[in-house]
Amino acid sequence: MTSSPAEPSGLRERKKAKTRAAIQRHALRLFREQGYAATTVDQIAAAAEISPSTFFRYFPTKEETVLYDPFDPLLIAAALAQPAELSPIGALRATVDVIRDQLSGEAWEQERQRQLLVFREPELRLAVMDKFAEGIDLLAGLAAERTGRAADDFEVRNWAGAVVGVVLAAFVGAAADPEMDTLAVLDRAVAHLEAGLPL
Numbered sequence: 705m706t707s708s709p710a711e712p713s714g715l716r717e718r719k720k721a722k723t724r725a726a727i728q729r730h731a732l733r734l735f736r737e738q739g740y741a742a743t744t745v746d747q748i749a750a751a752a753e754i755s756p757s758t759f760f761r762y763f764p765t766k767e768e769t770v771l772y773d774p775f776d777p778l779l780i781a782a783a784l785a786q787p788a789e790l791s792p793i794g795a796l797r798a799t800v801d802v803i804r805d806q807l808s809g810e811a812w813e814q815e816r817q818r819q820l821l822v823f824r825e826p827e828l829r830l831a832v833m834d835k836f837a838e839g840i841d842l843l844a845g846l847a848a849e850r851t852g853r854a855a856d857d858f859e860v861r862n863w864a865g866a867v868v869g870v871v872l873a874a875f876v877g878a879a880a881d882p883e884m885d886t887l888a889v890l891d892r893a894v895a896h897l898e899a900g901l902p903l
């Protein structure tokens with residue numbers, strides 16, 4: 705009797721990512737249909753056809769199904785891949801176009817719904833502040849990589865904080881108007897920052 709070979713780590717990671725995405729997709733659907741507060745972890749697990757214990761292996765809390773942003777690593781990777789002559793802010797603007805081209809309409813609509821939920825639910829709006837702090841770290845790393853400066857350099861961190869600020873303002877505005885094109889607003893916000901935030 706022979707044992708089956710171990711599952712390759714790449715395949716295992718893809719399966720985990722697929723399961724995580726499915727859980728989030730079902731959670732967001734249930735939140736839209738019956739409200740965030742009224743939806744339970746058991747209901748999400750049942751919709752995703754997993755056990756509650758499996759749910760908790762992927763998300764420590766219900767709120768994490770909304771706060772988890774699968775696109776941040778894609779955005780940073782796309783920004784790092786932009787031509788070296790672009791400034792960090794120029795690379796971010798180019799990245800918005802890349803993401804618009806790469807994401808299916810369905811994927812972007814789910815992401816838009818996730819953002820709307822974050823900024824409409826007071827409990828989630830408070831929790832997302834920690835995620836924005838993580839965003840500063842990610843963006844500081846991007847700027848450091850593109851400029852050759854240290855990620856903890858004052859001006860690098862200040863730049864990253866400014867980007868997070870204009871992104872936050874754009875998302876809050878988009879949450880107030882469900883018909884708004886969030887990517888277009890995001891690009892406009894970053895362009896305004898690139899111009900020096902003139903008033």
